[in-house]
Amino acid sequence: MGSARLWRYVFRRLLQAIPVVLGVVVLNFLLLQLAPGDAATVLAGEAGGAPAEYVQALRQRFGLDKPVPVQLALYVKNILALDLGYSFRNQSPVLPLILARLSATLLLMGTTLVLSLGIGVLLGLLAAVWVRSWKDHLISVAAIIAYAMPLFWIGLMLILLFAIKLDWLPTSGMEDAAAFYEGWERVVDIARHLILPAVTLSLFYMALYARLMRATMLEQRGLDYVTTARAKGLSERQITLRHVLRNALMPVVTVAGVQVGSLLGGSVVVESVFAWPGLGQLAFQALFARDLNLLLGIFFISSCLVVTINIVVDVVYVLLDPRVRVG
Amino acid sequence: MQSFWRRFLNNPRVVLSLVWLTFIVAVAVAAPLLAPSSPFAIVAKPFSPPFGEFLLGTDSLGRSLLAGLIHGARTSLLIAILATLAAVAFGTCVGAIAGFYGGVIDDLLMRVSEFFQTIPSFIFAIVLVAILAPSGTSLVIAIATVSWPPIARVVRGEVLTIKAREFVQAAIVAGQRDMPILVGQVLPNALSPLIVTGSLLVANAILIESALSFLGLGAPDLMSWGFQIGAGRAFLRDAWWLVTVPGVAILLTVLAINLVGEGLNDALNPRLRDL
Numbered sequence: 395m396g397s398a399r400l401w402r403y404v405f406r407r408l409l410q411a412i413p414v415v416l417g418v419v420v421l422n423f424l425l426l427q428l429a430p431g432d433a434a435t436v437l438a439g440e441a442g443g444a445p446a447e448y449v450q451a452l453r454q455r456f457g458l459d460k461p462v463p464v465q466l467a468l469y470v471k472n473i474l475a476l477d478l479g480y481s482f483r484n485q486s487p488v489l490p491l492i493l494a495r496l497s498a499t500l501l502l503m504g505t506t507l508v509l510s511l512g513i514g515v516l517l518g519l520l521a522a523v524w525v526r527s528w529k530d531h532l533i534s535v536a537a538i539i540a541y542a543m544p545l546f547w548i549g550l551m552l553i554l555l556f557a558i559k560l561d562w563l564p565t566s567g568m569e570d571a572a573a574f575y576e577g578w579e580r581v582v583d584i585a586r587h588l589i590l591p592a593v594t595l596s597l598f599y600m601a602l603y604a605r606l607m608r609a610t611m612l613e614q615r616g617l618d619y620v621t622t623a624r625a626k627g628l629s630e631r632q633i634t635l636r637h638v639l640r641n642a643l644m645p646v647v648t649v650a651g652v653q654v655g656s657l658l659g660g661s662v663v664v665e666s667v668f669a670w671p672g673l674g675q676l677a678f679q680a681l682f683a684r685d686l687n688l689l690l691g692i693f694f695i696s697s698c699l700v701v702t703i704n705i706v707v708d709v710v711y712v713l714l715d716p717r718v719r720v721g
Numbered sequence: 722m723q724s725f726w727r728r729f730l731n732n733p734r735v736v737l738s739l740v741w742l743t744f745i746v747a748v749a750v751a752a753p754l755l756a757p758s759s760p761f762a763i764v765a766k767p768f769s770p771p772f773g774e775f776l777l778g779t780d781s782l783g784r785s786l787l788a789g790l791i792h793g794a795r796t797s798l799l800i801a802i803l804a805t806l807a808a809v810a811f812g813t814c815v816g817a818i819a820g821f822y823g824g825v826i827d828d829l830l831m832r833v834s835e836f837f838q839t840i841p842s843f844i845f846a847i848v849l850v851a852i853l854a855p856s857g858t859s860l861v862i863a864i865a866t867v868s869w870p871p872i873a874r875v876v877r878g879e880v881l882t883i884k885a886r887e888f889v890q891a892a893i894v895a896g897q898r899d900m901p902i903l904v905g906q907v908l909p910n911a912l913s914p915l916i917v918t919g920s921l922l923v924a925n926a927i928l929i930e931s932a933l934s935f936l937g938l939g940a941p942d943l944m945s946w947g948f949q950i951g952a953g954r955a956f957l958r959d960a961w962w963l964v965t966v967p968g969v970a971i972l973l974t975v976l977a978i979n980l981v982g983e984g985l986n987d988a989l990n991p992r993l994r995d996l
Contacts, residue, residue, distance in 0.1 A: 417836050421845075429852045542976035544928055544947070546935045547968035550954055554965075558958050652838070659843025663932050667954075677844065678936060681851055693848050697840045704839065 400712070407708055411701045416470070418697040422690045423469045427462075429686055448480075478691040483683040488691040492673065496699075498568055499672030501584075502661055503654075505592040510599035511650055515643065517600070518607020522642075523634065525612060533604060540601035545660050549594040549667035556590060563590055566669035591668040595660050599653060603646050610642040644715055651707035655700045728988040735984035738977035745974055749795040756788035760944035778962065786963060790970055792944040797974070800857060800945075801926035804864035808926075809919050811865065812872025817903055819873065820880030831877070834870040842867035846929060850938045857940040860933060864926050875918045879911035913989040917982055924978040931971050946971050 455472070478488035521533040557565040568587050569575070575583045614620070615638055623633045658673075665674030673692055680688040729735060748755065761784060770778050778786055819830040846863040853859035883889060884907060892902045933939060934947030946967040953963030 413832070414836055414839055418840060421840075425848060425852050430854070538979065539972070539976060542924070542972055542979055544931050544935075544950075544968065544971050544975075546932060546947075547950060547964070547971065550950065550957060550964050551968070554957055554961050655839060655841040656843065658841040659846075662844060662847065663936070666936060677847065681847065681936065681938070684851075686848075686852060689848050689851055693841070693844050696844055700839060700841055 400709070403712065404705070404709060407705045411705060414701050415698060418694055419470050419473045420466070422473070422694055423466050425690060426469075426686075452479075473694065478694065479687045481680075481685055481688045483680075483685045483688070488688055489695075491676065491688065492691055492695045495671060495673045495676045496695075498670060499658070499661055499665070499674065501588065502591055502595065502665070502670060502672060503657055505588060506595040506599065506657060506661075507650065509592055510596040511603060511646070513596070514600040514603025515607050515646060517604040518646075519611060519634075519639065519642075521604065521608040522611035522615070525608075530608075534608070537601035537604045540597045541605075543597065545594060545598065546663045546667050548597055549591070549664055552590050552594055553667075563587075568671050587668075587670075591664050591670050594667070595657070595664045598660065599650075599657070602653070603650065606649055607642060607646050610645050611638055614638045614642050644711075647707070647711060647714070651704055651711070654703045654707070658696050658700060725988050729984055732984045732987070734980045738980040738984070741973055741977045742981065745794050745977075746798065748791055749798045752791045752795045756785070756791045758788065760784065760789045760792040778960075786949070786966060789944045789949050790946070790967060793946040793949060793967065793970070794974075796857075796940070796943040796945040797927050797930055797947075797971070800860050800864070800930050800940075801923050804861045804868065804926045804930075805919060805922045807861060807865035808868035808922060809872050809915070812869035813876050813908070813915065815869065816873035816876025816878075817880050817908060820877035821884060821899065821903055821907065827877075830873070834873045837867070838870045843929065843932070846933065847936070847938065850933055855938045855940060857943055860930055860938075860940060863933070864929050867929070868922050868926060872915070872918055872922070875914050876908075876911055879914055880907055883907050883910050913985075917986045917989065920978060920982040920985060924975045924982070927971065927975050927978070 455468070460468075476489055478492070480487050481491060484491055517533050517537070521530045524530045524533075553565050556563045564570070564587050566587075569580065569583050570587075611634075620633055620638065623637055628636075661670075661672065662674030662677050664670065665672045666678040669675060673696060677689060677692045680686075680692065766779070815830050815834065819827040846867050849863040849866060850859050853862065880903075889902060889906055892906050897906075930939075930945065931947030931950070934945045935951040937951060939945050939948045949967040950964050953960065953967075957964055
């Protein structure tokens with residue numbers, strides 16, 4: 395595909411993202427209206443002990459003495475200028491607070507995505523190859539169970555087994571701050587801390603992708619092109635790996651793209667279990683401090699993150715599958 | 722209909738799941754009889770081990786774990802079912818209107834439901850409960866708000882295909898009004914996928930409710946499984962059963978609902994079963 399067309403596609407997807415982002419801002423505004431007390435006290439972090447002059451200044455800036463539509467316009471203007479307010483609890487503006495946590499969350503989400511897609515696809519493939527054997531049943535039963543487990547509970551059970559009983563892995567955090575590791579040693583340390591949270595978050599999606607992969611593999615196997623390939627004299631192995639696998643992968647990639655939002659929600663829970671210093675843990679802390687404005691900021695930024703990742707997934711999808719037309 | 726029940730109940734997974742669900746529902750209904758005192762009441766010294774005076778021991782404040790589980794069943798099921806009913810009612814309205822009227826209305830409603838599927842729904846639920854202040858009602862509202870879009874999509878799809886069928890066209894020609902056609906002719910025929918999706922939503926609602934309660938956003942006056950796990954997590958090292966047992970209760974219940982949902986799907990669409 396020509397790169398000009400690809401860029402046009404990216405541009406169009408960005409345009410389509412605008413209503414979603416605006417929608418989130420409006421939703422945030424409506425949530426602010428729902429909160430007890432007036433918006434200025436919420437924006438200042440409710441019980442956060444903001445000075446009275448600051449609250450007054452906020453009232454002025456958000457036009458809280460003006461009619462609601464004007465308030466909405468001012469709010470949208472402030473948010474789109476990325477002015478997400480100030481968190482008195484943390485003595486810092488909201489935006490840098492959130493951005494500082496982004497990389498940890500992205501590391502957790504990225505690892506989870508790779509792990510769950512890789513192993514999920516592999517398990518689904520094997521289950522389809524071994525269909526109706528005891529191995530297929532074993533994979534299916536494991537997937538159904540993994541699908542029903544609450545994330546936070548899996549996390550605690552893994553901590554109990556691997557960190558407390560066996561003492562193989564650390565219980566929480568992202569690195570051993572007291573050890574002052576540098577270079578390669580630090581990478582290994584972070585990786586060791588990453589294993590349990592990433593496995594916890596992965597299990598559910600692994601189960602989802604394995605089940606989906608199995609179903610699409612079986613569906614594809616009954617199609618005409620497989621019969622053609624068989625008539626040509628290809629071995630079952632070649633048919634599975636070269637033809638069926640590729641076609642069966644596409645629905646899984648689509649679903650993986652759709653799941654990004656839920657992955658981010660799951661990481662809130664997992665991060666609070668493992669004290670992983672990402673967005674989720676920040677949300678957890680904001681919850682405890684009743685810092686609603688910080689919470690709304692996290693909701694806004696994480697929505698933007700989901701929209702961005704969705705666009706990236708769509709573009710990757712177009713690059714992978716030449717049949718998808720981007721017109 | 723008879724063959725539906727035969728197919729449905731011939732599945733051992735479904736039968737086992739139904740047995741467990743019947744048990745949990747019975748416990749939830751009879752909670753005040755089974756555990757008469759408040760589940761928050763301090764009944765013994767903290768951390769008394771299981772199989773002593775109290776079957777499952779007591780937690781860090783000396784509350785009976787078993788009494789908590791019994792009342793937790795009531796909370797989890799009640800909130801999950803109410804939230805699902807609300808989501809099904811709202812999602813059905815949105816999906817039916819979108820599918821039946823089509824055009825701009827359809828576009829608009831589907832954009833809105835896509836929007837709700839795009840945003841990180843769990844974080845949205847957290848924000849909602851935090852702002853509405855934690856209570857049973859706000860849990861129901863938050864869970865329903867993030868759960869309705871799949872229902873809307875399923876109903877819309879069904880309505881689109883059913884609308885084109887002859888009996889609906891006949892009803893239109895016969896001069897029936899839109900609402901009687903929708904409610905009397907179209908929706909009853911969309912019931913089976915609605916039941917399957919709805920039953921899976923109950924499982925999902927239990928998971929969301931437990932996660933919110935775990936994070937401390939549960940209803941403060943209602944004992945719940947997620948809350949028990951959250952309260953026990955700090956003592957994982959010494960009293961692991963405080964966390965393990967409520968988790969197993971959630972796992973089994975969600976698993977049973979999922980299996981029943983799958984069984985319903987298989988029994989309602991027998992041709993798809995082998996897929």
